Amino acid sequence: MYAIVVGGGKVGLNLARELLNKGSEVTLIEQRRDRYTAIEAELEYVAQYGDGTELWVLERAGIQRADLLVAVTGDDEDNLLVCQIAREKYLVDRIIARVNNPRNKQYFDLLGIQPSVSATDLILRLIEHEVPQYGTVHLLDLPGEKLEIIEMEVVPGAPAAGSAVQDIAMPEGTLVISVLREGGGFVPKADTVIEPGDEVLVCLDPGLEDEVTPLFTG
Amino acid sequence: MLSSGHEVSVLDEDPLSHERLDSGMPTTWEDAGGRFTIGQAIERDALVEAGIEQADVFIASTDGDNTNLTIAQIARGMFEVPNILVRVMDPARAEWYEAQGLQTICPTRYAISMFEERLARIGAPS
Numbered sequence: 001m002y003a004i005v006v007g008g009g010k011v012g013l014n015l016a017r018e019l020l021n022k023g024s025e026v027t028l029i030e031q032r033r034d035r036y037t038a039i040e041a042e043l044e045y046v047a048q049y050g051d052g053t054e055l056w057v058l059e060r061a062g063i064q065r066a067d068l069l070v071a072v073t074g075d076d077e078d079n080l081l082v083c084q085i086a087r088e089k090y091l092v093d094r095i096i097a098r099v100n101n102p103r104n105k106q107y108f109d110l111l112g113i114q115p116s117v118s119a120t121d122l123i124l125r126l127i128e129h130e131v132p133q134y135g136t137v138h139l140l141d142l143p144g145e146k147l148e149i150i151e152m153e154v155v156p157g158a159p160a161a162g163s164a165v166q167d168i169a170m171p172e173g174t175l176v177i178s179v180l181r182e183g184g185g186f187v188p189k190a191d192t193v194i195e196p197g198d199e200v201l202v203c204l205d206p207g208l209e210d211e212v213t214p215l216f217t218g
Numbered sequence: 219m220l221s222s223g224h225e226v227s228v229l230d231e232d233p234l235s236h237e238r239l240d241s242g243m244p245t246t247w248e249d250a251g252g253r254f255t256i257g258q259a260i261e262r263d264a265l266v267e268a269g270i271e272q273a274d275v276f277i278a279s280t281d282g283d284n285t286n287l288t289i290a291q292i293a294r295g296m297f298e299v300p301n302i303l304v305r306v307m308d309p310a311r312a313e314w315y316e317a318q319g320l321q322t323i324c325p326t327r328y329a330i331s332m333f334e335e336r337l338a339r340i341g342a343p344s
Binding site for chain 1: 310
Protein backbone atom coordinates (compact mmCIF):
# COMPACT_ATOMS: atom_id res chain seq x y z
CA MET A 1 0.00 0.00 0.00
CA TYR A 2 1.18 3.51 -0.78
CA ALA A 3 0.16 6.14 1.77
CA ILE A 4 0.70 9.89 1.70
CA VAL A 5 0.63 11.67 5.06
CA VAL A 6 0.25 15.45 4.94
CA GLY A 7 1.51 17.18 8.08
CA GLY A 8 4.64 16.15 9.97
CA GLY A 9 3.75 17.16 13.50
CA LYS A 10 3.56 14.61 16.32
CA VAL A 11 0.52 12.89 14.84
CA GLY A 12 1.83 12.77 11.29
CA LEU A 13 5.32 11.62 12.20
CA ASN A 14 4.14 8.83 14.48
CA LEU A 15 1.56 7.76 11.96
CA ALA A 16 4.22 7.59 9.25
CA ARG A 17 6.45 5.50 11.52
CA GLU A 18 3.59 3.07 12.24
CA LEU A 19 2.69 2.72 8.57
CA LEU A 20 6.33 2.11 7.66
CA ASN A 21 6.58 -0.54 10.40
CA LYS A 22 3.55 -2.27 8.96
CA GLY A 23 5.33 -2.47 5.61
CA SER A 24 3.58 0.34 3.74
CA GLU A 25 5.29 2.72 1.38
CA VAL A 26 4.93 6.20 2.85
CA THR A 27 5.56 9.81 1.89
CA LEU A 28 5.29 12.42 4.63
CA ILE A 29 4.80 16.01 3.45
CA GLU A 30 5.79 18.86 5.78
CA GLN A 31 5.85 22.56 4.96
CA ARG A 32 7.90 23.87 7.86
CA ARG A 33 11.56 23.78 6.95
CA ASP A 34 12.82 23.01 10.48
CA ARG A 35 10.38 20.18 10.97
CA TYR A 36 11.11 18.78 7.54
CA THR A 37 14.85 18.73 8.27
CA ALA A 38 14.31 16.81 11.50
CA ILE A 39 11.99 14.31 9.81
CA GLU A 40 14.33 13.90 6.87
CA ALA A 41 17.20 13.07 9.23
CA GLU A 42 15.18 10.16 10.58
CA LEU A 43 13.04 8.95 7.68
CA GLU A 44 15.23 10.08 4.76
CA TYR A 45 13.49 9.93 1.35
CA VAL A 46 10.09 9.36 3.01
CA ALA A 47 10.05 13.07 3.92
CA GLN A 48 9.14 15.66 1.32
CA TYR A 49 9.28 19.41 1.80
CA GLY A 50 6.34 21.51 0.66
CA ASP A 51 2.80 22.75 1.15
CA GLY A 52 0.58 19.70 0.82
CA THR A 53 -2.31 21.81 -0.41
CA GLU A 54 -0.39 22.71 -3.58
CA LEU A 55 -1.14 20.46 -6.51
CA TRP A 56 2.45 20.15 -7.71
CA VAL A 57 3.59 19.07 -4.25
CA LEU A 58 0.97 16.32 -4.19
CA GLU A 59 1.91 15.30 -7.73
CA ARG A 60 5.60 15.22 -6.85
CA ALA A 61 4.66 12.86 -4.00
CA GLY A 62 2.98 10.60 -6.54
CA ILE A 63 -0.61 11.15 -5.49
CA GLN A 64 -1.88 9.56 -8.70
CA ARG A 65 -0.83 6.14 -7.44
CA ALA A 66 -1.60 6.64 -3.73
CA ASP A 67 -3.97 4.16 -2.08
CA LEU A 68 -4.47 6.28 1.00
CA LEU A 69 -4.11 9.93 1.92
CA VAL A 70 -4.17 11.10 5.53
CA ALA A 71 -4.32 14.85 6.26
CA VAL A 72 -3.20 15.58 9.82
CA THR A 73 -1.95 19.16 9.79
CA GLY A 74 -2.93 21.51 12.60
CA ASP A 75 -5.12 23.50 10.22
CA ASP A 76 -8.63 22.24 9.52
CA GLU A 77 -9.08 24.15 6.27
CA ASP A 78 -5.85 22.65 4.97
CA ASN A 79 -6.90 19.14 5.97
CA LEU A 80 -10.27 19.60 4.35
CA LEU A 81 -8.86 20.95 1.10
CA VAL A 82 -6.13 18.32 0.79
CA CYS A 83 -8.67 15.54 1.22
CA GLN A 84 -11.11 17.11 -1.20
CA ILE A 85 -8.44 17.54 -3.88
CA ALA A 86 -7.07 14.03 -3.28
CA ARG A 87 -10.44 12.41 -3.66
CA GLU A 88 -12.02 14.52 -6.37
CA LYS A 89 -9.06 15.49 -8.55
CA TYR A 90 -6.73 12.55 -8.08
CA LEU A 91 -9.36 9.90 -7.28
CA VAL A 92 -7.55 8.56 -4.23
CA ASP A 93 -9.63 5.66 -2.90
CA ARG A 94 -9.26 6.26 0.79
CA ILE A 95 -8.87 9.53 2.63
CA ILE A 96 -8.77 10.27 6.35
CA ALA A 97 -8.91 13.81 7.74
CA ARG A 98 -7.96 15.09 11.15
CA VAL A 99 -10.33 17.62 12.71
CA ASN A 100 -8.52 19.90 15.15
CA ASN A 101 -11.53 21.89 16.27
CA PRO A 102 -14.59 19.64 16.78
CA ARG A 103 -16.82 22.54 15.73
CA ASN A 104 -15.41 22.22 12.23
CA LYS A 105 -16.54 18.61 11.92
CA GLN A 106 -19.82 19.79 10.39
CA TYR A 107 -17.89 21.23 7.44
CA PHE A 108 -16.06 17.98 6.79
CA ASP A 109 -19.44 16.23 6.82
CA LEU A 110 -20.96 18.93 4.60
CA LEU A 111 -18.29 18.44 1.95
CA GLY A 112 -18.36 14.67 2.26
CA ILE A 113 -14.86 14.36 3.70
CA GLN A 114 -15.13 11.14 5.67
CA PRO A 115 -13.94 9.65 7.84
CA SER A 116 -12.74 12.61 9.86
CA VAL A 117 -11.07 12.04 13.20
CA SER A 118 -11.14 14.45 16.10
CA ALA A 119 -8.92 13.75 19.09
CA THR A 120 -11.30 15.73 21.31
CA ASP A 121 -14.17 13.48 20.28
CA LEU A 122 -12.14 10.34 20.88
CA ILE A 123 -11.17 11.49 24.36
CA LEU A 124 -14.75 12.49 25.10
CA ARG A 125 -15.89 9.02 24.12
CA LEU A 126 -13.29 7.47 26.39
CA ILE A 127 -14.54 9.63 29.26
CA GLU A 128 -18.08 8.54 28.54
CA HIS A 129 -16.90 4.94 28.47
CA GLU A 130 -15.15 5.31 31.83
CA VAL A 131 -17.93 7.31 33.48
CA PRO A 132 -21.07 5.26 33.00
CA GLN A 133 -23.55 7.80 34.36
CA TYR A 134 -23.56 9.28 30.88
CA GLY A 135 -25.93 6.40 30.06
CA THR A 136 -25.80 5.31 26.47
CA VAL A 137 -22.39 5.44 24.82
CA HIS A 138 -22.04 5.75 21.08
CA LEU A 139 -19.15 3.46 20.29
CA LEU A 140 -19.17 3.57 16.55
CA ASP A 141 -21.02 5.25 13.73
CA LEU A 142 -20.74 3.81 10.27
CA PRO A 143 -22.85 6.21 8.24
CA GLY A 144 -21.59 4.69 4.98
CA GLU A 145 -22.81 1.27 6.09
CA LYS A 146 -25.84 2.75 7.87
CA LEU A 147 -25.03 1.06 11.17
CA GLU A 148 -24.46 2.17 14.73
CA ILE A 149 -23.13 0.34 17.75
CA ILE A 150 -24.15 1.57 21.19
CA GLU A 151 -23.26 0.44 24.68
CA MET A 152 -25.65 0.46 27.62
CA GLU A 153 -25.53 -0.61 31.22
CA VAL A 154 -28.56 -2.72 32.14
CA VAL A 155 -30.53 -1.10 34.94
CA PRO A 156 -32.34 -3.27 37.53
CA GLY A 157 -36.05 -3.34 36.76
CA ALA A 158 -35.58 -2.55 33.06
CA PRO A 159 -37.56 -4.85 30.71
CA ALA A 160 -34.39 -6.64 29.60
CA ALA A 161 -33.06 -7.27 33.12
CA GLY A 162 -33.58 -10.93 33.94
CA SER A 163 -34.92 -11.77 30.48
CA ALA A 164 -33.48 -14.16 27.93
CA VAL A 165 -32.28 -12.37 24.80
CA GLN A 166 -35.00 -14.05 22.70
CA ASP A 167 -37.71 -12.67 25.03
CA ILE A 168 -36.63 -9.02 24.83
CA ALA A 169 -38.93 -7.07 22.50
CA MET A 170 -36.10 -5.84 20.31
CA PRO A 171 -37.26 -3.72 17.36
CA GLU A 172 -36.56 -4.95 13.85
CA GLY A 173 -33.07 -3.85 12.78
CA THR A 174 -31.40 -4.22 16.18
CA LEU A 175 -29.27 -6.98 17.67
CA VAL A 176 -27.46 -7.60 20.94
CA ILE A 177 -23.95 -8.45 19.76
CA SER A 178 -22.00 -8.63 22.99
CA VAL A 179 -22.42 -8.78 26.76
CA LEU A 180 -19.75 -7.53 29.16
CA ARG A 181 -20.07 -9.12 32.61
CA GLU A 182 -17.64 -9.30 35.52
CA GLY A 183 -14.71 -8.09 33.49
CA GLY A 184 -15.24 -10.47 30.58
CA GLY A 185 -17.18 -10.30 27.37
CA PHE A 186 -19.11 -12.88 25.35
CA VAL A 187 -21.47 -13.12 22.43
CA PRO A 188 -24.93 -13.97 23.77
CA LYS A 189 -27.13 -16.81 22.50
CA ALA A 190 -30.91 -16.67 22.24
CA ASP A 191 -31.32 -18.18 25.71
CA THR A 192 -28.67 -16.06 27.44
CA VAL A 193 -30.26 -14.24 30.35
CA ILE A 194 -29.34 -10.55 30.59
CA GLU A 195 -28.58 -9.54 34.16
CA PRO A 196 -28.78 -6.13 35.80
CA GLY A 197 -25.34 -4.54 35.74
CA ASP A 198 -24.39 -6.18 32.43
CA GLU A 199 -23.04 -3.89 29.76
CA VAL A 200 -24.54 -4.76 26.42
CA LEU A 201 -23.41 -3.77 22.96
CA VAL A 202 -26.24 -3.37 20.51
CA CYS A 203 -25.84 -3.02 16.77
CA LEU A 204 -28.66 -1.08 15.13
CA ASP A 205 -29.92 0.71 12.09
CA PRO A 206 -29.64 4.49 12.54
CA GLY A 207 -32.59 6.13 14.27
CA LEU A 208 -33.59 3.19 16.44
CA GLU A 209 -31.62 4.26 19.48
CA ASP A 210 -34.59 5.83 21.24
CA GLU A 211 -36.60 2.64 20.87
CA VAL A 212 -33.86 0.33 22.10
CA THR A 213 -32.48 2.31 25.02
CA PRO A 214 -35.53 2.06 27.34
CA LEU A 215 -35.50 -1.74 27.10
CA PHE A 216 -32.15 -1.82 28.89
CA THR A 217 -32.11 1.36 30.92
CA GLY A 218 -35.75 1.42 32.03
CA MET B 219 -19.22 48.52 -3.18
CA LEU B 220 -20.87 50.59 -0.46
CA SER B 221 -20.48 53.76 -2.50
CA SER B 222 -22.00 52.11 -5.54
CA GLY B 223 -25.17 51.56 -3.53
CA HIS B 224 -24.85 48.02 -2.23
CA GLU B 225 -25.50 46.93 1.32
CA VAL B 226 -22.17 45.64 2.58
CA SER B 227 -21.30 43.60 5.65
CA VAL B 228 -17.66 42.93 6.48
CA LEU B 229 -16.51 40.04 8.65
CA ASP B 230 -12.94 40.18 9.94
CA GLU B 231 -11.15 38.79 12.96
CA ASP B 232 -9.07 41.95 13.40
CA PRO B 233 -10.76 45.07 14.85
CA LEU B 234 -8.04 47.13 13.15
CA SER B 235 -9.65 46.36 9.81
CA HIS B 236 -12.64 48.36 10.98
CA GLU B 237 -10.49 51.45 11.54
CA ARG B 238 -8.99 50.93 8.11
CA LEU B 239 -12.47 51.04 6.58
CA ASP B 240 -13.17 54.33 8.38
CA SER B 241 -9.95 56.02 7.36
CA GLY B 242 -10.21 58.42 4.45
CA MET B 243 -14.01 58.39 4.59
CA PRO B 244 -16.04 61.49 5.46
CA THR B 245 -18.20 59.44 7.86
CA THR B 246 -17.69 56.23 9.79
CA TRP B 247 -18.27 52.91 8.04
CA GLU B 248 -21.53 52.40 9.95
CA ASP B 249 -22.79 55.93 9.26
CA ALA B 250 -22.17 55.27 5.59
CA GLY B 251 -24.47 52.24 5.93
CA GLY B 252 -21.88 49.52 6.28
CA ARG B 253 -21.89 46.64 8.74
CA PHE B 254 -18.89 45.18 10.55
CA THR B 255 -18.62 41.97 12.54
CA ILE B 256 -15.55 40.80 14.41
CA GLY B 257 -15.11 37.06 14.10
CA GLN B 258 -13.60 34.19 12.22
CA ALA B 259 -15.11 33.31 8.87
CA ILE B 260 -14.93 29.61 9.66
CA GLU B 261 -17.24 30.10 12.65
CA ARG B 262 -20.82 29.42 11.72
CA ASP B 263 -22.14 31.87 14.33
CA ALA B 264 -19.92 34.67 13.01
CA LEU B 265 -21.18 34.12 9.47
CA VAL B 266 -24.78 34.22 10.65
CA GLU B 267 -24.15 37.34 12.72
CA ALA B 268 -22.63 39.02 9.68
CA GLY B 269 -25.86 38.25 7.83
CA ILE B 270 -24.90 35.42 5.50
CA GLU B 271 -28.47 34.12 5.49
CA GLN B 272 -29.69 37.31 3.80
CA ALA B 273 -26.75 37.72 1.43
CA ASP B 274 -27.13 37.81 -2.34
CA VAL B 275 -23.37 37.71 -2.81
CA PHE B 276 -20.63 36.15 -0.67
CA ILE B 277 -17.03 37.23 -1.21
CA ALA B 278 -14.25 35.13 0.35
CA SER B 279 -11.12 37.23 0.34
CA THR B 280 -9.10 36.45 3.44
CA ASP B 281 -5.34 36.12 3.04
CA GLY B 282 -5.57 32.32 3.03
CA ASP B 283 -6.46 30.36 -0.10
CA ASN B 284 -7.61 27.32 1.81
CA THR B 285 -9.73 29.35 4.20
CA ASN B 286 -11.35 31.11 1.25
CA LEU B 287 -12.06 27.88 -0.60
CA THR B 288 -13.48 26.31 2.55
CA ILE B 289 -15.76 29.18 3.56
CA ALA B 290 -16.93 29.63 -0.03
CA GLN B 291 -18.05 26.01 -0.03
CA ILE B 292 -19.73 26.51 3.34
CA ALA B 293 -21.56 29.53 1.91
CA ARG B 294 -22.64 27.42 -1.05
CA GLY B 295 -23.48 24.17 0.70
CA MET B 296 -24.79 25.30 4.08
CA PHE B 297 -26.26 28.74 3.41
CA GLU B 298 -27.02 28.46 -0.31
CA VAL B 299 -25.83 31.98 -1.10
CA PRO B 300 -26.70 32.50 -4.80
CA ASN B 301 -23.46 34.21 -5.86
CA ILE B 302 -20.04 33.43 -4.50
CA LEU B 303 -16.67 34.90 -5.39
CA VAL B 304 -13.42 33.44 -4.05
CA ARG B 305 -9.96 34.91 -4.03
CA VAL B 306 -7.31 32.25 -4.67
CA MET B 307 -3.68 33.31 -5.01
CA ASP B 308 -2.42 29.96 -6.30
CA PRO B 309 -3.27 29.76 -10.04
CA ALA B 310 -3.34 25.94 -10.06
CA ARG B 311 -5.90 25.66 -7.28
CA ALA B 312 -7.88 28.60 -8.70
CA GLU B 313 -8.17 26.81 -12.02
CA TRP B 314 -9.23 23.48 -10.55
CA TYR B 315 -11.85 24.96 -8.21
CA GLU B 316 -13.14 27.11 -11.07
CA ALA B 317 -13.72 23.87 -12.97
CA GLN B 318 -15.63 22.59 -9.92
CA GLY B 319 -18.08 25.47 -10.24
CA LEU B 320 -16.65 28.08 -7.89
CA GLN B 321 -16.08 31.56 -9.30
CA THR B 322 -12.46 32.15 -8.45
CA ILE B 323 -10.45 35.33 -8.82
CA CYS B 324 -6.70 34.84 -9.03
CA PRO B 325 -4.73 38.07 -8.44
CA THR B 326 -1.49 36.25 -9.30
CA ARG B 327 -2.74 35.53 -12.79
CA TYR B 328 -3.76 39.17 -13.29
CA ALA B 329 -0.40 40.37 -12.00
CA ILE B 330 1.44 38.06 -14.40
CA SER B 331 -0.51 39.28 -17.41
CA MET B 332 0.01 42.91 -16.37
CA PHE B 333 3.74 42.31 -16.11
CA GLU B 334 3.72 40.66 -19.51
CA GLU B 335 1.80 43.56 -20.99
CA ARG B 336 4.25 46.12 -19.59
CA LEU B 337 7.21 44.06 -20.71
CA ALA B 338 5.78 43.93 -24.22
CA ARG B 339 5.41 47.72 -24.15
CA ILE B 340 9.02 48.12 -23.05
CA GLY B 341 9.84 45.91 -26.00
CA ALA B 342 12.13 43.58 -24.09
CA PRO B 343 13.69 40.97 -26.39
CA SER B 344 11.94 37.65 -25.89
